[in-house]
Amino acid sequence: MKIAIASGKGGTGKTTVSSSLAAVWDSPVIAMDLDVEEPNLHLFLNPGFIGSRTAQMEIPEVDPSVCNLCGKCSDLCQFKAISLMGKVLMTFPEMCHGCGGCIAICPEKALTPASRELGEISWGHKGDTEFLMGRLRIGEAMSPPLMRQVKERLGEMQDTSSTAATRKDVIPKDVIIDAPPGVSCPAINAVMDSDVIVLVTEPTPFGVYDMKLAHEAFTPMNKPMGVVVNRAGLGNSEIYEYCNAKNLDILAEIPYERQIAEAYANGIIISESSDKMKHIFLELAEKIKQKAGSKNAGVVPRE
Amino acid sequence: MDKIAVTCEEPSLDSQVDPRFGRAAGFLIVNPETMEFEFIDNGSSQVMAQGAGIQAAENLSNSGASVLLTGYVGPKAFAGLNAAGIKIGQNLESMTVRQAVENFKAGEVEFAGASNKQGHWK
Amino acid sequence: MNEILIISGKGGTGKTSLAAAFAHLAENHVICDLDVDAPDMHLILKPENTKSVDFISGHEAKIMEDQCESCGTCLEMCKYGAVKNEDDRYFIDPLKCEGCKVCVEFCPARAIDFPDRHCGRWFSSDTRFGPMIHAQLFPGEENSGLLVSLLRKKAKEMAREKRLDMILSDGTPGIGCPVIASLSGISLAVIVTEPTPSGRHDLERVAELCGHFKVPAGIIINKCDLNEKEAATIEAFASEKGFALFGKLPHDPAITRAMINAQAITEYADNAFTKQLTEIWERILQSLKPDNKPNKQSGFFNTPFIKTKIS
Incomplete structure (x- = not known):
């Protein structure tokens, strides 16, 4: 089961919920940070990192001695990443979306694949919890290609036949995804492969408005969805009215308390900050499993 | 003498120089000896979501001009124009195309070694 | 013309609430909400008098089923x-479609159409604080960077037309x-951060991004009493790396009450918080004065140091 922790608005508590869920989950779990622009989950889980690799995207490189300046590549490119300037074929690597069209269409085979660095993928674990994250290179504009590669790495970690599976005995079956904020392509990319979406919001006008956007954006995917109201008691009741009207279940409420904000500010996993909090997240974990219709959430024994 | 391209708001020597290169309305390609000109429409760049400067440089690279007079040029268009062998005179806004060409003929235009504008995009 | 952008790296640090307060305090300005994905400024x-314009950008591929011969070339490519x-x-x-046209080009049956993509809407409006340019991207759309560029262009046109000399923008979380x-080419980035591990981590990344694009930047620490250390x-980071520290603000629930009242905090309350915020705005304006213009040579990340004094 893959659980995406998402929100329209930033700063509503996605990382709080992701880290707390990973801490209370009743079986080994993979915690995956797909907020590659500003990944924060590791700051709370504090995993020991055991490996990393650079994520690259394929971009074209021109061999001017072979290019006959026919311009087919430049006509095809939708992103102005390759362009015929008089008698020179130029590439603009940072414009490239890596579609590979130019390389495929070149009749002279004058273009070969080179690469642009997107960022870094790192993994490790903390106790029973496997950890995986992507971190976008500063100055790189495109996060979805890096997110795709982080998800590929997840596939390797879950593949029992792969050497990338770090665990000898069991493969964690459940994945908790810390998604980026917003409702545009990076957020959609993070939740599209999940089995259940948890929307984390706060009862403020910004929180409600952005959660509506997220709810509308994710509804066409037909996935079970539920809501966690963070900082409950802070604002007004609009969020409850909306959830009620839309038949959205409220899976948990995390109270608005200064101690919680301070615990977060000190890098403490909220479910570990008190028994009361632990209980809230244990219950949330149960409700998420019910929501996803998964009766046998747990681990797959390795053959 | 080489032909000169000037960014313009409309197809006339008395048009103001369009300060933008990538999203200029068009270019006048002027013969500085006779002051005869032709107009190249830059509409294909104006509508582009991204890479307008690159598209405009591409449009210009096929025009036969070897000099460009304009307001400002972004870094990617600058690289493209350089590759196409077109010299770039910047900061020539707030005057007419005719004045810009006269300035050029009087040797008053300096040619830039670098872009004078950060890209919008990157 | 000065273009000031309020950003944060991390979401939820109070960026929009502070931006709305600055929109209230500023004069002769156009307000621009550059968070086209989850915009909130309009709620305050x-x-x-909103004028709405469709935002069309790029294309998307569509397979015409009646002409498709199921060869699988598109899937492969x-x-x-x-x-x-x-x-x-x-x-x-x-x-998932990026609009790259590869499938359209290589389809042997020419069975893939490539229509324009209607990605969202942008708006030009009046507010009690001045004219405003904003937008809403449709859910799941990409090209938000292009819509942002378009909004900035429209805000500049609006400022020129109305003879206003400042554009005050609310940004989006992240660094993508x-x-x-x-960010590119603006006069000043004001980074709103909070003293949490995430706040600091994201601040460092967004600050480095400002350096990458040689944009002067200053910092506001919001909710500063949550973790004094x-x-x-x-x-220390600000001073070491040469970013101005515009000020520190305490954690104040009045921010939420102002939001519920659809008011800027400076309209809603007259307390220590709003006094400090007003002083911060003065410092921001000071930093834009020609004498204080950033020195391009100093500062880490190539980020110019802005001279401000904090009492």
């Missing part, structure tokens, strides 16, 4: 996993394409 500013095959029927997932598009670390 209540724009009126798509780098984005956007082509799906079910029961020998091929179709394209619009959420919309942030890059909002972390706040001090952020302060």
Whole structure:
């Protein structure tokens, strides 16, 4: 089961919920940070990192001695990443979306694949919890290609036949995804492969408005969805009215308390900050499993 | 003498120089000896979501001009124009195309070694 | 003309609430909400007389089923996993399509159409604080960076037309394409952070991004009493790397009450918080004065140091 922790608005508590869920989950779990622009989950889980690799995207490189300046590549490119300037074929690597069209269409085979660095993928674990994250290179504009590669790495970690599976005995079956904020392509990319979406919001006008956007954006995917109201008691009741009207279940409420904000500010996993909090997240974990219709959430024994 | 391209708001020597290169309305390609000109429409760049400067440089690279007079040029268009062998005179806004060409003929235009504008995009 | 952008890296640090207060305090300005993905500024500013324009950008591939010969070339060539095959029927997932045209070009049956993509709307409005440019991207759309560039252009046109000399923009979280598009070539980035591990981590990344694009930047530490030690670390970071520290603000629930009242905090309350905020705005304006213009040579990350004094 893959659980995406998402929100329209930033700063509503996605990382709080992701880290707390990973801490209370009743079986080994993979915690995956797909907020590659500003990944924060590791700051709370504090995993020991055991490996990393650079994520690259394929971009074209021109061999001017072979290019006959026919311009087919430049006509095809939708992103102005390759362009015929008089008698020179130029590439603009940072414009490239890596579609590979130019390389495929070149009749002279004058273009070969080179690469642009997107960022870094790192993994490790903390106790029973496997950890995986992507971190976008500063100055790189495109996060979805890096997110795709982080998800590929997840596939390797879950593949029992792969050497990338770090665990000898069991493969964690459940994945908790810390998604980026917003409702545009990076957020959609993070939740599209999940089995259940948890929307984390706060009862403020910004929180409600952005959660509506997220709810509308994710509804066409037909996935079970539920809501966690963070900082409950802070604002007004609009969020409850909306959830009620839309038949959205409220899976948990995390109270608005200064101690919680301070615990977060000190890098403490909220479910570990008190028994009361632990209980809230244990219950949330149960409700998420019910929501996803998964009766046998747990681990797959390795053959 | 080489032909000169000037960014313009409309197809006339008395048009103001369009300060933008990538999203200029068009270019006048002027013969500085006779002051005869032709107009190249830059509409294909104006509508582009991204890479307008690159598209405009591409449009210009096929025009036969070897000099460009304009307001400002972004870094990617600058690289493209350089590759196409077109010299770039910047900061020539707030005057007419005719004045810009006269300035050029009087040797008053300096040619830039670098872009004078950060890209919008990157 | 001065273009000031309020950003944060991390979401939820109070960026929009502070931006709305600055919109209230500023004069002769155009307000611009560059968070086109999850915009919130309008909830406080209540724009009126809104003119709406469709935002069309790029294209999307569509397989014309009646002409498709199910050869699978598109599926094989798509780098984005956007082509799906079910029961020998091929179709394209619009959420995954990047609009690269590769499938359209290589389809042997010429069975793929490539229509324009209607990605959202942008608006030009009036508010009680001045004219406002804003937008709403449709859910799941990309190209938000392009919409951001378009909004900035429209805001500049609006400022020129109305003879206003400042554009005050609210940015988006993160450091990716919309942030890059909002940052390049502006006069000043005001980074709103909070003293939490995430706040600091994200501040460092967004600050480095400002350096990458040679944009002068200053910092506001919001909710600074949540973790005094972390706040001090952020302060040290600002001074070491040459970013101005515009000020520190306490954690104040009045911010939420103002939001519920659809008011800027400076309209809603007259307390220590709003007094400090007003002083911060004065410092921001000071930093834009010609004498204080950033010195391009100093500062780490190439980020110019802004001279401000904090009492």
